Amino acid sequence: MSSRTIRALALASAALVATTALAACGSKEEEKTAAEAAAGNAAEAPAIKLGYFPNITHAPALVGVNKKIFEEKLGSTKLEATTFNAGPAAIEALLSGAIDATYIGPNPAINGWSKSKGTALKIIAGSTSGGAGLVVREGINTPADLKGKKIATPQLGNTQDVALRAWLKSNNLNADTSGGGDVSILPQDNATAVQAFAQGTIDGAWVPEPNYSKLILESKGKVLVDEKTLWPNQEFVTTHLIVSQDFLKKYPGTVKKLLQGHIAAVKYIKDNNADAQKAANAQIEALTSKPLKDEILTAAFANLKFTYDPIASSLFTSAKHAEEVGLLDPVDLKGIYDITLLNELLKADGQAEVSDAAA
Incomplete structure (x- = not known):
């Protein structure tokens, strides 16, 4: 075998070893990256x-x-x-x-x-x-009956407050954020609204459970709007x-x-x-x-x-x-x-x- 052939074989062998080493290294790096990604996706807080x-x-x-x-x-x-x-x-x-x-x-x-x-x-x-929904006192039977009335919601801008205001608007009634308009909306925490309704200082309230049921069962309120009836599939x-x-x-x-x-x-x-x-x-x-x-x-x-x-x-x-x-x-x-x-x-x-x- 000529010296030139021996040198060529040696170089090829070295290249093969290097390639194999790189491949193994790359495989380890890929495994490491995959493990790190998996650990990241499963990271937990103390x-x-x-x-x-x-x-x-x-x-x-x-x-x-x-x-x-x-x-x-x-x-x-x-x-x-x-x-x-x-x-x-x-x-x-x-x-x-x-x-x-x-x-x-x-x-x-x-x-x-x-x-x-x-x-x-x-x-x-x-x-x-x-x-959730609007519970009112006896004598209020239609949206028009709410003119001049006081209705409570849990807080200005909260979910029930928005629901009431949107429903009033859909019935051509207005209410501003200061308690004025066709209907006076009074933001009150739920406990206060339940007490105020029982005492007769408000005419109704748009509230979530369990206050919705409290107004009905404890204070003989009547449902004017059950909110789920306003939504698709209730x-x-x-x-x-x-x-x-x-x-x-x-x-x-x-x-x-x-x-x-x-x-x-x-x-x-x-x-x-x-x-x-x-x-x-x-x-x-x-x-x-x-x-x-x-x-x-x-x-x-x-x-x-x-x-x-x-x-x-x-x-x-x-x-x-x-x-x-x-x-x-x-x-x-x-x-x-x-x-x-x-x-x-x-x-x-x-x-x-x-x-x-x-x-």
């Missing part, structure tokens, strides 16, 4: 700060906390639960980083999205539908679950486990309704020292639907209503939902996936 309200419309949260369903699903991640009495306060807490996720109504979520220019939050699941979002975008990006593994807890809590309510009612009421008592009467509890649960579906189309309609009554500047809600993890979990559980479409 703790999650979750907000919710001591209200039956937040029953999945009440049951999930009381029955320790969230704690079980979160595993090593510590649950730090905080309660709020109004949506705007919960949104401010989310914007400031005081909480990472919260159960909340649609309009505060829309306002938070608008205020942060779409950077603060994502809606990751539905929770509750229905359970479904509209009352409460959904939102999360900080920063927290979702950093700890998708924890958000996934939170959603597992949420799904388990909703399933528990559907499969164990009587016990779920007791658990929700026990949690309300623990938080407020005032459990609901059995008849109010039963009526409120019967008037609500607990669901993972965010009923997205109703959110977009609510935003339009808020704009039309002057409580919201035009806002682009594209991207407000991220239901990827929810649908992944629902599919794995053999359940139907949900939509975030506007219509």
Whole structure:
């Protein structure tokens, strides 16, 4: 064999060794990158700060906390639960980083999205539908009968306040934000509104459960508008679950486990309704020292639907209503939902996936 041939063979052999080494190195690098990506997708926080309200419309949260369903699903991640009495306060807490996720109504979520220019939050699941409307005293039978009357809502710009104003406008009645107009709208917290109605200082209130049932059963109020009758399929979002975008990006593994807890809590309510009612009421008592009467509890649960579906189309309609009554500047809600993890979990559980479409 000539020296030239030997040199050629040596070079080829060296090249083969180098190529093999590079390929092996590349394979290891690819494996490392894939492992890092998988770890990133499963990143978990040491703790999650979750907000919710001591209200039956937040029953999945009440049951999930009381029955320790969230704690079980979160595993090593510590649950730090905080309660709020109004949506705007919960949104401010989310914007400031005081909480990472919260159960909340649609309009505060829309306002938070608008205020942060779409950077603060994502809606990751539905929770509750229905359970709100206008209850009035005897003698009020039509929209026209409301002229000159005083009607309470929980807070200016909240979900029920927007619903009332939009409904009045659709019936050619006006109401300004200062309590003037054809109908005087008085923002009052729910407990105050219930008391004021019982005392006769207001003529009605557009409120969520359980206050809706309290006005009917305790103060002999009559239903003028059951809000679900205003919506397609009688479904509209009352409460959904939102999360900080920063927290979702950093700890998708924890958000996934939170959603597992949420799904388990909703399933528990559907499969164990009587016990779920007791658990929700026990949690309300623990938080407020005032459990609901059995008849109010039963009526409120019967008037609500607990669901993972965010009923997205109703959110977009609510935003339009808020704009039309002057409580919201035009806002682009594209991207407000991220239901990827929810649908992944629902599919794995053999359940139907949900939509975030506007219509």
